[in-house]
Amino acid sequence: MADVSLLEENVGNLVSRLDECRRENELLRSELATLQNILRSCKLPDTGSTPLTGPESEFTYAEKLRVKQKLVLILQKIELELRSPRNL
Numbered sequence: 001m002a003d004v005s006l007l008e009e010n011v012g013n014l015v016s017r018l019d020e021c022r023r024e025n026e027l028l029r030s031e032l033a034t035l036q037n038i039l040r041s042c043k044l045p046d047t048g049s050t051p052l053t054g055p056e057s058e059f060t061y062a063e064k065l066r067v068k069q070k071l072v073l074i075l076q077k078i079e080l081e082l083r084s085p086r087n088l
Helices: 002-041 054-058 061-083
Strands: none
């Protein structure tokens, strides 16, 4: 009887952890979608490789493009991690 009680307790704990992981997963998916929307809304100037003028002149078009590409790769890695079966 003690074994059954222990088993029921462990199953209850696992179900609680699973629910918590699902909530966290949904939160992370929401954050990922937000980051993807922010990234998609980033507009890079169509001025080629010439630097901008004004306060944004610190970065050239090529530098901004590299940063955007790195952000895309990071978001893709996060998405793959979220889709990984070991996270379910």
